[in-house]
Amino acid sequence: MQELLRQLIADSLARPIPAFTRRDAHLPAVRGKAIAVIGMRRSGKTTFLWQCLADRLAAGAPRDALLYLNFEDERLATLRATDLQWILEEYYRLAPRLRDRYRVTFFFDEIQVVHGWDAFARRLMDSEQAELFLSGSSARLLSREVASAMRGRAMETLIHPFSFRESLRHAGAEPDQPFSVWPKALRTEMDGRLREYLTAGGFPEAQGVPVRDRSDLLRTYVDVVILRDVIERHGVSNPLPLRALQRHLLTNPGAPFSVQKFYDSLRSQGIAVGKDTLHTLLGYLEDTFLVRVIALHTASERQRMIHPRKVYPVDPGLIPIYERTGRLNLGQALETAVLVELERRGCEVSYVRTREGFEVDFLARSPEGRRTLMQVCADLTDAATRDREVRGLISAAAEYGDAAPLLITLDAVPPQPALPSSLQWRAAAEWLLDDAQG
Secondary structure, three states: OHHHHHHHHHHHHHOOOOOOOOOOOOOOOOOOOEEEEEOOOOOOHHHHHHHHHHHHHHOOOOHHHEEEEEOOOHHHOOOOHHHOHHHHHHHHHHOHHHOOOOOEEEEEEOHHHOOOHHHHHHHHHHHOOEEEEEEOOOOOOOHHHHHHHHOOOEEEEEOOOOOHHHHHHHOOOOOOOOHHHOOHHHHHHHHHHHHHHHHHOOOHHHOOOOHHHHHHHHHHHHHHHHHHHHHHHHOOOOHHHHHHHHHHHHHOOOOEEOHHHHHHHHHHOOOOOOHHHHHHHHHHHHHOOOEEEEOEOOOOHHHHHHOOEEEEEOOHHHOHHHOOOOOOOHHHHHHHHHHHHHHHOOOEEEEEEOOOOOEEEEEEEOOOOOEEEEEEEOOOOOHHHHHHHHHHHHHHHHHOOOEEEEEEEOOOOOOOOOOOOOOEEEEHHHHHOOOOOO
16 A cells, blocks of 8 residues: 555656636635535536646645645555555655645545544644645535534635636636626627526536536436435435435425425325425435525524525526426526525525515625625516516515615616616626626
């Protein structure tokens, strides 16, 4: 094992950096903390590690001060926690001038496959001049487990599938000028590209893949998450309710979801499961990052628990493969894209139901404390839809006086007739490409 580690380290230090599309993920700027890179399978966590390595190289770090190791290498299948010390010994044997003289950076991908890795990681940070990046599958590297295992010594970076901007960057089509000065031709192009993004989604491997193959690929992603990250990891002995729950949530993105109603529905179909089990299964699906869950905004914990939650897929590309009617629901896809973008920007998100009975899609609080009430709508040409969206925002704005009311539409043309002066409007492409928070 020692000889194998020596060879893998030497190979890694000589390996050229693979090509990658730059991600806009937030890296915590806190010294002395390990960075745990988390997110759904196939969202680009390994590539992000290489991006971080490349950034340090560009900033002047010597190449031999940057070590990437993938612990899912089948040759390391028998690696034990007691063997991990050999990584340090063999690394510094190859680069002796660096020890205790230069701050090195270790990028450990899938290290959680080694039982007892956390004690080694903490000791490495305590005894060496080193930065540490960890990345792992959600099957074993969950947020709460990182916090527990590292005892406050780690912070997280969440990697989602490509954002709209990142998908444009990947295709070589990222605009280099603000929306306000886009010529008509560019606005038309971006409108088409946004509609494609809302259909195809942002999983890196699915970019540019034909529709049939893309559907098969994304369905495989979901199946692997369900099998490995939920059933195998948690020992789920009766997968039938889990599969029913997964299909229901991905078939009804953004719709109110009540465990009680779903429990009643399963019972009517003769599927036996407890309500507590359904709550647990929903938590498992959220832990894997397959779905994102938001609750009603209220100061009462009891009210938050009894009211339905809204559940969205982590990527709009998952919506078409579970749409039973065959319709292209751009409204649900746009709402999903906006929610996931808010999460990327570090916002706390809930939904609002006003005293007058109106619902607003999102109440977002930015890391700086700014609050925004957001309605997301694909098309406002229908008078009833326009009236519902506008009245909901006005009603919510009266109750949340510090929150800016914002209407986001897929159409890049301002709504006609004009909205009330108290409401802001932004085209979806403009908002999604904005670097501002919230």
